[in-house]
Amino acid sequence: MGDGTVEYRAWYPQRSKLAALVQKGCRHWPFRGRTRILYLGAASGTTASHLSDIATEGVVHCVEISPRAFQKLLAVAELRENMNPILADAVKPETYARQVGEVDVLYQDVSQRDQLGIFLKNARLLAPGGMGFLMVKSRSIDVAANPKRVFQGVVDALKGTGLQVLDVFRLEPYEKDHAAVIVRRTAGHGGTLTGTQGPARFEE
Numbered sequence: 001m002g003d004g005t006v007e008y009r010a011w012y013p014q015r016s017k018l019a020a021l022v023q024k025g026c027r028h029w030p031f032r033g034r035t036r037i038l039y040l041g042a043a044s045g046t047t048a049s050h051l052s053d054i055a056t057e058g059v060v061h062c063v064e065i066s067p068r069a070f071q072k073l074l075a076v077a078e079l080r081e082n083m084n085p086i087l088a089d090a091v092k093p094e095t096y097a098r099q100v101g102e103v104d105v106l107y108q109d110v111s112q113r114d115q116l117g118i119f120l121k122n123a124r125l126l127a128p129g130g131m132g133f134l135m136v137k138s139r140s141i142d143v144a145a146n147p148k149r150v151f152q153g154v155v156d157a158l159k160g161t162g163l164q165v166l167d168v169f170r171l172e173p174y175e176k177d178h179a180a181v182i183v184r185r186t187a188g189h190g191g192t193l194t195g196t197q198g199p200a201r202f203e204e
Helices: 017-023 046-054 067-077 115-125 147-157
Strands: 036-040 059-064 083-087 103-108 126-137 163-170 178-185
Touching (some): 017 046, 017 126, 017 178, 036 046, 036 115, 046 059, 046 067, 046 083, 067 083, 103 115, 115 126, 115 147, 126 147, 147 163
Parallel strands (some): 036 059, 036 103, 059 083, 103 126
Antiparallel strands (some): 163 178
């Protein structure tokens, strides 16, 4: 705070999938003071605001397609100099790539069917060694399929993309039929992502 006092904010796993991931025991945490983050599906900015509190000397690029949610996001960003709200479609990263540049972390939380395709398009903005957090919503991909099979399908589809799967966590009881897939970029910068696939395990 400006008067020298410290402000403490509650971070609820019921309202933030990243907080839920921490509660599930995830130890992959690339967020630091100077981290550059691209956040897809920032909505009203709840989780993004917490990340902005961590990356105080970095930046959180917040992409949101809904004008209504974007208005709330703007209100949050007005109080935080390191939040960059972008009204855009995450399917078309070329529309904001120059503005964003290279990032250290890609965090995606969108409800579209082609969640993996969107993630891969935007992963081209990840620096080599950068990490990605893909919040998979199984019902958005296939409402009738077993969620575990959907999650495994995402992991299998990542083989050979240059994104090494580090871990997969189910987010129950905080989020039903959701999983977080955590990856690291192993390919060189730019162009098509290529590489080898690492092991993954499912945390129930």
